[in-house]
Structure formats: C-alpha cells, structure tokens
Amino acid sequence: MLDRSTPSPGQKRARLREIERRLRHAVEPASLRWLGLALVIVTLGGGAASLAPLALKAVVDRLAGPQATGTSLGALAGLVGLYVAALLFQRLCEQIQAYAYARGEQRLVRRFGLLAYTHMLILPASFHQDHKSGGLAQSLAQGLLGLRLILTHAALTVAPVVVQIVVAGVVLGSVFGPSMGLVLLAALLAYCAVFTWGVFRLHGAVKGVSSAQIDVGGATADGLMNVEAIKAYTAERRFARRYDALLAATEDQWRVFLRLRLQNGLAVALVFAAAVAGVHLIAGRQVADGAMTIGAFVLVNTYLLQLVRPLETLGFAIRDIGQGLAYLDTIGAILDETPEPGSELPEARSAKPPPLPAELVFEDVDFGFGDRDTLQAISFRAAPGALIGIVGPSGAGKSSLLRLVLRFNEPTRGRVLFDGQPLGELPLRSLREQIALVSQDTILFNDTIGANIALAAEDADEDAITQAAARARLSEFLADLPDGLNTLVGERGLKLSGGERQRVSIARAALKNARLVILDEPTAALDPATERAIWQAMSGLSQGATTLVVTHRLSTVAEADEILVLERGRIVERGKHVELLALGGLYARLWRTQASGAFRSAATFDDDALASSF
Numbered sequence: 001m002l003d004r005s006t007p008s009p010g011q012k013r014a015r016l017r018e019i020e021r022r023l024r025h026a027v028e029p030a031s032l033r034w035l036g037l038a039l040v041i042v043t044l045g046g047g048a049a050s051l052a053p054l055a056l057k058a059v060v061d062r063l064a065g066p067q068a069t070g071t072s073l074g075a076l077a078g079l080v081g082l083y084v085a086a087l088l089f090q091r092l093c094e095q096i097q098a099y100a101y102a103r104g105e106q107r108l109v110r111r112f113g114l115l116a117y118t119h120m121l122i123l124p125a126s127f128h129q130d131h132k133s134g135g136l137a138q139s140l141a142q143g144l145l146g147l148r149l150i151l152t153h154a155a156l157t158v159a160p161v162v163v164q165i166v167v168a169g170v171v172l173g174s175v176f177g178p179s180m181g182l183v184l185l186a187a188l189l190a191y192c193a194v195f196t197w198g199v200f201r202l203h204g205a206v207k208g209v210s211s212a213q214i215d216v217g218g219a220t221a222d223g224l225m226n227v228e229a230i231k232a233y234t235a236e237r238r239f240a241r242r243y244d245a246l247l248a249a250t251e252d253q254w255r256v257f258l259r260l261r262l263q264n265g266l267a268v269a270l271v272f273a274a275a276v277a278g279v280h281l282i283a284g285r286q287v288a289d290g291a292m293t294i295g296a297f298v299l300v301n302t303y304l305l306q307l308v309r310p311l312e313t314l315g316f317a318i319r320d321i322g323q324g325l326a327y328l329d330t331i332g333a334i335l336d337e338t339p340e341p342g343s344e345l346p347e348a349r350s351a352k353p354p355p356l357p358a359e360l361v362f363e364d365v366d367f368g369f370g371d372r373d374t375l376q377a378i379s380f381r382a383a384p385g386a387l388i389g390i391v392g393p394s395g396a397g398k399s400s401l402l403r404l405v406l407r408f409n410e411p412t413r414g415r416v417l418f419d420g421q422p423l424g425e426l427p428l429r430s431l432r433e434q435i436a437l438v439s440q441d442t443i444l445f446n447d448t449i450g451a452n453i454a455l456a457a458e459d460a461d462e463d464a465i466t467q468a469a470a471r472a473r474l475s476e477f478l479a480d481l482p483d484g485l486n487t488l489v490g491e492r493g494l495k496l497s498g499g500e501r502q503r504v505s506i507a508r509a510a511l512k513n514a515r516l517v518i519l520d521e522p523t524a525a526l527d528p529a530t531e532r533a534i535w536q537a538m539s540g541l542s543q544g545a546t547t548l549v550v551t552h553r554l555s556t557v558a559e560a561d562e563i564l565v566l567e568r569g570r571i572v573e574r575g576k577h578v579e580l581l582a583l584g585g586l587y588a589r590l591w592r593t594q595a596s597g598a599f600r601s602a603a604t605f606d607d608d609a610l611a612s613s614f
C-alpha cells in the first residue's frame, strides 16, 4: 500500500530529494527562460511598488508644506508623474510577469506530469494490484497542484515580497530612527514565529486531507468502473452510503485543516494590530513633537502597509508552500517506488530478434503472492514452435505461471530462460516486444476498434489491421458496423460483446507477429464454431510461434505437444493428450466429465462447486 503514515524527517528529506531530482529532469531551457523572466519582472515590479510611496510623500509634503499655494502645475505634474509612473510600471510588470510565469509553469507542470505518469506505468504490476487507479490519478493531480502552489509562490510572491520588505525596512529604519526599527523588527519576528508554527501544524492536516481525497478518488473510479454490477445488485444506495462516509471523512479532515488555518489567521491579525498600534503611536508622537511632517506620517503609514501586507502574503505563501509540499509528498512516495526489474537494462544495439520461434524453459520455479505458495517446483521446456497446454482446476496457478513469463511477477526460486537467457538479464522492453498476450479478461481502451488492435504495432497500416481482424474472425462483425474499424468501443470496451472483445484481443496478438504467444483462456467467451475457426486461424498466428495456452476446454489443447496439468500450484501430470488419457488420472477424469455432455463440454472445472453454491 501507499505509505499513508507521516514520514520520518529522513524519509521526508529523501522524498524531497527525489522530487527535486525529478524536477531537475523536468526543467528545460524553455520553462527556465519563462520562469527566469517572470522572476526578473516580478522583482522590478516589487522595487517600483516599494519606491512609489517616496514619490507620494514628496507630493503630500509639497501640498501640506508652506510653499503649497505657490506650487506650479509643472512642478506638481512632475511629482505626480513620478508617483503615477511608479504605479504604472508596477501594473505593467504584473501583467507581463503573469504571462511569463504561466508559460513557464505550464511547461514545467507538463514535463513533471509526464515524468510522474511514465513512472507509474513502469511500476511493477504488483504495485498496481495493490493500489486503486482512481487513487493514483488523484495522487498525480494533487502532486501537480502541489507543484503549482510551490512554483506560484516561489516565483510570484517570495521574490517581490522580499524586495518590498527590504526596501520598506531600509527606508523606515533610516528615516525614522531606531525605535521605529525595533517595533518593525519585533513585528517581523512575531510574523515569522506565527507562520512557522502554522506551517508545522498544517502539514499534518494537509496530509490528512490529501489521503482522504485519494480514498474518495479511488472509490469514485471503482464504483463507476463497476456501475453495471452495482445496478444489477441494486447496490446504488449502499455505494452512495459508503461514498458519503468517505466524503464525510474528507470533510472532517478539511475541518481540522480549516480550524488550524483560522487560528493561524487570527494570530496573524493580532500581530498586525499590535504592529499598527506600535508604529502609529511612535509616528504620531513624533508629529506631535514637530519632529515629523504630515507627509512623513503618510509615508510611515504607507510603508507600514507595504511592509505588513507583503509579510502576510509571505506568510500565506509559506503556508501554501507547506501545503504544496505535503501534496508533493504523496506523489514523492510513488516516485520512490522502484520500477519493475529489467526496465533499467539498456536495450541491445541490434535490438531486432531473430525471426525464429522462441524457446522457453522453466527450471524448478517457485512463486507466491505474499506468504501464499502459488507455484512450486515448476519445470518444463517449450521448444521453438511448440504448443504447450496448461490446464487444471480454478486457482491452480495457471495464469500466475503465464505472468512470470511476462515478468509481471518474479519467481521466488528457480529460473525462467528465454532463448537460453535468464529473464532477469533481458531488457524488459525487448522481452515483451517478442511476446503476444491474449489475456483472460479483455479490457479495451475507450478508443476505436482499429486503435485497440493497433496497440500491438503503433505504425501498422489499415491493411495490416484489417488482416489481423480477419484472422480473429472479426470481418463480418466489422462489415455490419457503419464505422467499421473506426467504431468506438466505449469505456473498457463495454459496447462490444465479451466474444467480440476477445476477438479484438486475438487480432492484437495476430498483428504483433510475436515469437512467443501467450493465450490465457483466449476463447472462453466464444461459441464453439467461432472458437474452432479462430483456432484454425491461430495455428497460423505468428508463423508457428511457440505458444502457451491456458484453457479449461481440454479439446482446445488436445493437439498440444505437451500438456501440463496443474493442481495446487504443482504439475501433477504431463504429456500428450493420449498419454494423459491412458494415465487415467486427473486429466482423464476431467476429459470424461467434459465429454459427457453438451453443457459440460463448455464448462469449467469448477461447475460442481458453482452448482453447489446456489
């Protein structure tokens, strides 16, 4: 499971380092140029904003002073012009910085999003089995939001605010002496203390919100993906109740977060009031003593606001950056996950494999999910071009065996050799490029039939796709569709029947021209006539590729070069069909059962168990 606990400081540092490493990869000249430009303009604008009050002071002093009545329009225009120019320059900077920043941010977020998404794709299948896809999508969205929060404040808030604070502090300190400086310093320290306290308290609350939102994201996708099952079992209310419980948990987490944020905001307001009181008392006293002009009093007031507002903004920025870091922490935990083994091996220079069928050997292989032994002491050899049938009761470990060949899982003992080379030494990509898979549950992408078939070969032209579809006996079906190959299959392919989905999956494998074909119940959803036709087509699939077939229909593998009979993760019988019948063991019993009736012929080994469960 994703690590939901609060990470230790060491873990946090490691995750931040990982994010920083990824960000460095994500940064490219274009985004750097835009962000750099934004930073420069923001700083210039901040400087202009800080100096504008000096121009205002000059105007006020002139108008409140003894020479006010004799001020010429030209002199007044000069002073006002200076003030207006500073303000205008600041506004212009704001517009340009917003544009430049948005361009840089978009590019960086796009690159970071791509890196994070690609990383998720190369994480082991076991990782994905342990996580809800909706939750992962939510983590990614939060990560991008976190990155935006940090970038926005780092580029648009921190830099100008620091400039404004420094300028305002220097002007006030030098013009109004040490007592004013002390009050301002005390206010500055109080702000820093309040915000640091807030950031620490809010971090845990943001983590709580983030993980509750991930649960909601997971439940949303889970429910919507299984909407027909929910309808069929009239479970809408039950699911709505469960969903509401998750939303309530999220609301609770938000409540904690909002309460802490409110407390923080109130503390800031108190510091602000104290600073205003202190500064105005000192300045008012100086005006009363005749040591300060009205213009200077206005200047103090303006600078105070200019000092306090940026300070507050800075504080809020720090708080948001804390929130952004907490969001990034979640995606950081995912980026911390190790990609599937073999994905890091470099591809061989001459990546083109020989056109011959592959040889596959299992040497005394054990495998288990967690502590459960799923496969034990599996040994067999699939000679180049051989057809190996794998049969056995439900849950015997047949699909698990196939998963080891694709390296979706790794053996706990023993070796699997592909063309004599241990799988662990082969780059994952080149291994998988040589294998075609027709899996047990065919889930299609929400795209056209043609695009779904072309998953096997990105650059395949329409002719090749049409031929592959014909070999999977899809031609007639496609001819009936007004849009043919361009027909959209809907979410997970649900607009097609189970058999049609299965045939699209078979067409994919046919298009791939692989050296090893893995078929996991490839025809379970087909009627016997279509199954026979497809088998004829499949015997020509990939020009005699080595083939592993898992099936419950024993007739499917009667022609196999070797049949492995699996029971409770072990090979309990092996041989050709006739040999196994002669053996009179499990295989022969199952064959007799299937041969004894039309219903049985298409049934699975578990029919008795199924029947008795009603």
Ligand SMILES: Nc1ncnc2c1ncn2[C@@H]1O[C@H](COP(=O)(O)OP(=O)(O)OP(=O)(O)O)[C@@H](O)[C@H]1O
Residues within 6 Å of the ligand: 129, 369, 374, 392, 393, 394, 395, 396, 397, 398, 399, 400, 401, 440
């Ligand atoms: N991701 C997983 N995590 C934990 N256990 C699993 C996982 N996948 C499968 N199993 C368990 O491993 C065992 C073997 O499953 P597998 O899918 O290989 O059986 P099978 O022989 O292909 O069954 P069937 O004929 O019903 O498809 C089963 O007991 C199953 O519950």
